[in-house]
Each structure stands twice: as structure tokens, then as C-alpha cells.
Amino acid sequence: MKKIFIILFSVFLIILLQNSVFPHFRANGSVPNLLLIFILFWAVLENKNKHYSLLAGFFCGIGADIFSPYFFGVFTFLFLAYVFLIKRMKPFFETERVVSFTLFWGAALLLYYVLFSLLSFLLTGARVFYFDVFGLLYTLAIGFVIYFLIYVFCKTQLAK
Amino acid sequence: MKFFEGNRKYILIFGILIILIIWQSPVRSFFYSFSRPASQWLWQRSENASSFFTGWLQANRLQFENQQIKTENLLLLSKLTELHRLEEENQKLREALGVGMAESYELLEARIFAQKDEDVYLINKGKQDGISKGMPVITFENVLVGRVANTYQNTSSVQLISHQELKFSVKIQGEEIKGLAQGGGKKKLSVGLIPKEQPLQKGQIFITDAPKGGFPPGLLVGEVENIKRTDLDAFQEAEILPFFTLTDYSSLLVIVNLVE
Numbered sequence: 254m255k256k257i258f259i260i261l262f263s264v265f266l267i268i269l270l271q272n273s274v275f276p277h278f279r280a281n282g283s284v285p286n287l288l289l290i291f292i293l294f295w296a297v298l299e300n301k302n303k304h305y306s307l308l309a310g311f312f313c314g315i316g317a318d319i320f321s322p323y324f325f326g327v328f329t330f331l332f333l334a335y336v337f338l339i340k341r342m343k344p345f346f347e348t349e350r351v352v353s354f355t356l357f358w359g360a361a362l363l364l365y366y367v368l369f370s371l372l373s374f375l376l377t378g379a380r381v382f383y384f385d386v387f388g389l390l391y392t393l394a395i396g397f398v399i400y401f402l403i404y405v406f407c408k409t410q411l412a413k
Numbered sequence: 414m415k416f417f418e419g420n421r422k423y424i425l426i427f428g429i430l431i432i433l434i435i436w437q438s439p440v441r442s443f444f445y446s447f448s449r450p451a452s453q454w455l456w457q458r459s460e461n462a463s464s465f466f467t468g469w470l471q472a473n474r475l476q477f478e479n480q481q482i483k484t485e486n487l488l489l490l491s492k493l494t495e496l497h498r499l500e501e502e503n504q505k506l507r508e509a510l511g512v513g514m515a516e517s518y519e520l521l522e523a524r525i526f527a528q529k530d531e532d533v534y535l536i537n538k539g540k541q542d543g544i545s546k547g548m549p550v551i552t553f554e555n556v557l558v559g560r561v562a563n564t565y566q567n568t569s570s571v572q573l574i575s576h577q578e579l580k581f582s583v584k585i586q587g588e589e590i591k592g593l594a595q596g597g598g599k600k601k602l603s604v605g606l607i608p609k610e611q612p613l614q615k616g617q618i619f620i621t622d623a624p625k626g627g628f629p630p631g632l633l634v635g636e637v638e639n640i641k642r643t644d645l646d647a648f649q650e651a652e653i654l655p656f657f658t659l660t661d662y663s664s665l666l667v668i669v670n671l672v673e
Contacts, residue, residue: 273455276528277463320529325437
């Protein structure tokens with residue numbers, strides 16, 4: 254129960270940062286996707302047998318849906334599917350090594366853009382590949398900062 | 414029955430999602446109201462921090478821009494003097510003809526507190542303040558920003574004029590060159606349907622022109638940044654630099670009572 258509240262509170266804070274702070278710190282018009290970073294870290298760092306990352310994906314999805322112009326539930330479904338796939342993908346990478354983590358991180362972000370484009374095509378019929386290079390690089394950079402912070406301070410805590 | 418017991422968590426999540434889908438508007442409204450104080454506080458603080466860093470990183474460019482603005486300011490001052498003279502003349506003529514002053518619109522001040530999408534922002538005024546869908550939103554400098562897209566209890570979402578759903582009539586200031594402005598997303602705006610024979614130049618200023626779009630005429634829109642002409646098209650297209658991107662549009666005015 255404690256973990257659920259931590260996730261809920263974290264998602265709330267991330268939504269605030271995403272929508273009220275980062276619009277002022279754009280890199281070439283792009284902002285990092287903090288919700289994505291959050292669920293990726295949950296999926297990467299939690300034990301194989303735990304499923305809190307799915308819950309994190311669910312809450313992040315709801316958060317994204319609240320601010321999205323699409324129909325409610327689109328991002329919830331997208332993030333849940335995304336976490337599910339990331340958890341399947343994780344064993345192929347040794348995420349504790351920096352090089353392997355970089356590859357995993359890049360692949361995971363690309364997967365998000367593929368899933369989002371696919372869903373967008375199914376919903377609106379738009380044949381566009383939503384790929385934002387600067388957004389990806391920015392997300393990657395923020396991800397690295399958090400990666401080092403987590404590995405220094407609380408990796409063992411999260412894996413419990 | 415066994416199925417329900419085994420999949421209780423998934424059924425619960427599915428149930429929550431269904432409830433959220435059914436009540437999506439009240440859910441959004443509640444979340445915006447609940448998060449508004451914190452969002453507003455963060456928005457203002459990060460805006461200040463961003464201005465500080467921008468100033469620090471772009472000191473040279475700002476110095477150059479400052480010099481340009483000073484020159485521009487002098488030019489505008491001379492135009493202002495001319496305008497005052499015309500205003501006095503206009504007033505005298507109105508008095509002589511017995512015509513009253515044109516009615517202005519009723520304005521309501523609002524502040525942005527969060528960004529919803531690339532071209533959609535949330536403001537801190539909603540239904541209870543008398544805001545309704547479609548109302549035009551401008552800056553204090555009479556620059557058109559967008560229109561109210563959705564209203565909630567005490568918040569509203571504003572679509573910028575660069576939003577892809579927005580189309581409205583515009584014309585070049587002081588001339589009869591008319592066109593149709595259309596948002597291109599990501600703060601981009603273009604004006605199409607301008608007859609090719611009309612002389613269009615970079616730096617010309619577009620203002621709103623009734624009737625399409627629901628905006629009052631005479632609001633500043635942006636300046637021509639680039640002109641696209643092809644030999645086959647009957648019309649030319651202009652890429653516009655929207656003026657709202659040059660101003661501080663955190664504080665806005667909503668036109669609540671547009672007098673036609």
C-alpha cells in the first residue's frame with residue numbers, strides 16, 4: 254500500500270513538472286517525457302516477480318490522458334502495453350552496465366515512438382511516424398542523470 | 414466466479430478506467446482545480462528561472478536586440494505622435510457628426526498555469542468566472558493569442574492560434590491584402606489564399622479581419638517571415654511569425670463579451 258501511495262504521489266509531482274516547469278526549459282522546442290522516464294525506471298529496476306511498474310504505467314497513463322487531446326484511456330492503454338513490453342525486453346540487456354543501459358534506453362524510447370505512431374494510426378488514420386529527435390535526446394540526457402542518481406542513492410531500496 | 418477471484422486486480426483497474434472514461438470531463442476538471450495552486454506556483458517560479466538562464470546564456474544576442482529595439486522604439490514614438498494627432502482629429506470629426514465612440518469589448522484577466530499540449534495551455538479562469546467555449550484570448554498589447562477550447566469549473570484550456578484546428582481571416586495592416594490564417598502546430602502559423610498578384614513582402618504585419626474565425630477585427634497576429642509562391646498555384650502562402658511568441662503571454666485577457 255505504501256508503494257502505491259509513493260507511485261501516486263510521484264506521478265502527481267511528475268505531471269506538475271512536465272506541464273508547469275519543463276515547458277520553460279525547452280531544447281529546440283522539445284521537452285523530455287518525464288512520465289516515460291519514470292515508468293522506464295520502475296520497469297528496469299524492480300524485481301522480475303514484482304509488478305508495480307504496471308501500476309506506475311497505469312497511473313502515468315491516466316496522468317497523460319488528463320492532459321492529452323485524445324480520448325481518455327489512450328495513454329493508459331499505451332503505457333500499460335509499453336511497460337509490459339519493456340519487462341519482456343529487459344532480460345536481453347544488462348541494464349547495470351552503462352553501455353548496455355544506453356542501448357536499452359535508446360531501444361525503449363524508439364519502441365515508445367513506434368507504439369505511439371501505431372496507436373495514432375489506428376485512432377486517426379494518420380500515417381505519420383512521430384519521432385522527435387530532440388525530445389528523444391533530451392529524455393535520454395535526463396534519464397542518464399536519474400540513472401546515476403538512482404544507482405548512487407537508492408537502487409537497493411527500489412528493488413525490495 | 415473463479416475467474417473474478419483470480420483476476421480481481423485487473424478487473425479493478427479495468428473498472429477504474431471505465432469510470433474515468435465515462436466521467437472524463439469532471440475528472441479533468443477536478444484534477445486541474447486540485448493541481449492549480451501548485452501548478453501556478455511552479456509555472457511562475459520556473460518562468461523566472463528560465464528568464465534568468467536565458468538572459469545569462471544569450472547576453473550578447475540580447476544586447477544586439479536591445480539596440481534594435483531602441484531604434485524601433487524611436488520610430489514608433491514618431492508614429493505615436495502622428496496617431497495622437499489623428500485621434501484628436503477623429504474625435505473632433507465624431508463630435509461634429511454626432512457619432513459616438515466605437516464600443517470596446519469586455520475583458521477578463523487570466524493567467525496560464527500549465528501547458529496541456531504544444532499549442533494548448535490551461536488558464537486559471539473557468540465557467541464560474543463567465544468563460545465559455547470559443548471566446549477570443551489576447552495579450553495586454555492587443556496581440557491575438559487564441560481561443561478558449563474547453564471550459565471547466567474554475568479552469569479553461571486555450572488553443573493558441575498556431576493550433577491545427579484554428580482557421581481565421583486576416584489582412585495586411587493598412588492594406589486590402591486578405592488571406593486565411595491556419596495553424597500549423599508547434600507554434601507555427603501560415604496564411605494562405607492570398608491572390609498571387611497581391612504584393613506581399615517580408616515584415617508586413619497581419620491583423621485579424623472579420624468574419625471567419627470569431628475574432629474581433631484589428632488584433633495583431635504576426636509578421637510575414639517567408640513567402641511561398643509557385644508558378645502553378647493561383648494563390649501565394651506566407652509563413653507567419655506569431656507576435657504572441659515574442660511577448661510574455663503568461664498573463665492574458667479573455668474577451669468575454671464581444672460586441673459585434
